Amino acid sequence: MGICLAKLWVFLFLLLLVGGCVESPQPRLGALFGSQITQHQLPDSVWPQLQRMGLVVHSDTTGPGAAPAISPAFLETLSRRTEKLLTQRCGVSSVVSIALPSSPQPVQLQHELIARSREHGISHVLLVLLSSREHSGPVTLGEDRMMTQMSGTTFENLALAEVGLLDLADYAVTFAVPGSATETLEILDAPIGDNQLSREQSLEILRAQAGQQALDRSLNRLGQWCEGIPEKDWT
Numbered sequence: 001m002g003i004c005l006a007k008l009w010v011f012l013f014l015l016l017l018v019g020g021c022v023e024s025p026q027p028r029l030g031a032l033f034g035s036q037i038t039q040h041q042l043p044d045s046v047w048p049q050l051q052r053m054g055l056v057v058h059s060d061t062t063g064p065g066a067a068p069a070i071s072p073a074f075l076e077t078l079s080r081r082t083e084k085l086l087t088q089r090c091g092v093s094s095v096v097s098i099a100l101p102s103s104p105q106p107v108q109l110q111h112e113l114i115a116r117s118r119e120h121g122i123s124h125v126l127l128v129l130l131s132s133r134e135h136s137g138p139v140t141l142g143e144d145r146m147m148t149q150m151s152g153t154t155f156e157n158l159a160l161a162e163v164g165l166l167d168l169a170d171y172a173v174t175f176a177v178p179g180s181a182t183e184t185l186e187i188l189d190a191p192i193g194d195n196q197l198s199r200e201q202s203l204e205i206l207r208a209q210a211g212q213q214a215l216d217r218s219l220n221r222l223g224q225w226c227e228g229i230p231e232k233d234w235t
Contacts, residue, residue, distance in 0.1 A: 025131045025160040026063050029176055033113075033127060034106025036172040037164065047226040048165075052094040054117065054125035057082060058104075059211070067134040067157060067207060074208035075130075078215055082128055085219050090226035096120045110171060117168045125166040127173065128218075130211045132159040134203075139186055152188045155203060159183070159210035163218040179217030183210035 030037045057079040059069035070078070079097060086092040098116050100109065113125055139154040164176040185206045187199055197205075224234050 023133055023135065024158055024180075025066070025133050027160070027162060027176075027178065028060050028063050028131055029127065029129050029162040029164055029173065032058075032060060032062065032104065032106065032129060033109055033166070033173075035110075035166060036170075037176050046228060047090060048124065050090075050092055050124055052096065052120070052122055053086070053092050054096045054098050054113070054120070054122045055079065055083060055086070055128070056098050056100060056113075056125055057128040058100045058130070060129055060131045063131050063133075065133050067132045068203075070130060070207050070211050071204045074204065074211075077208070078128070078130070078212060081212070081215070082126070082219060085223055086126065089223040096122060098125065113166070114168060114171070123168055125168065127162070127164045127166050128215065129162040129164075130159065130215065131162075132157050132207060132210060134158070134207075150188055150190065152186055155185045155187070155206060157183050157185075157206050157210040159207070159214040161211065161214035161218045163215070163222055177218045177221050179214045179219075179221075181210050181213030181217065183213065 029035075057075060059075055060066065061069050069075075083095045083097070086095055096116070098113065100112075117123065117125070134155060134157045136153050136155045139152050140149050159181050161179040161181075162176055163179070164173040166172070167174050183206055185202060187202055221234060225231075
């Protein structure tokens with residue numbers, strides 16, 4: 001009996017472990033852009049002095065179990081957030097935004113990025129790839145002792161931001177800085193009032209907030225590298 005219980009606990013532990021791994025978004029940077037990633041952390045060298053560079057900010061839905069993309073309006077906000085860091089902390093005076101097609105293919109992207117680089121005199125492109133997974137479940141909202149308890153749904157979004165510097169000469173990502181975040185939202189199944197956001201509007205905000213938190217963590221490391229702060233002092 002003791003052996004059977006031990007086996008059961010091992011099985012449950014493995015099930016939880018596998019389930020937790022499945023929930024997290026898988027890195028997509030190399031697969032989507034078809035590029036080599038030569039370094040997964042910031043290098044010891046100083047930030048290259050680039051007066052002009054390209055910027056791609058893309059919400060990816062091609063990974064296993066991916067959540068819907070961040071809406072274009074919120075994605076534009078995240079793009080401006082990234083551009084501000086490049087100009088204020090990384091010394092880039094001109095940033096050229098490059099939009100990707102809705103269903104990009106690696107070979108197509110490579111040709112597009114190289115063509116745009118020649119057009120604008122760009123040697124490097126900062127790639128920002130956002131992806132996430134979501135899960136939901138029933139929840140009861142309100143205090144246990146209150147008569148106003150109502151049924152609802154809780155949504156959890158697990159976001160991943162991958163930021164990498166693409167050297168177009170070799171078409172290789174010379175570093176990739178990941179950032180992750182989790183945001184949770186509870187929504188009543190029967191909204192009260194006429195001025196409530198729709199469920200889809202609320203979920204769009206959830207995905208944008210999780211993506212912003214993940215991106216800010218990546219950009220903070222990038223900014224510290226640009227400013228020459230030693231890695232041991234990073235927060």
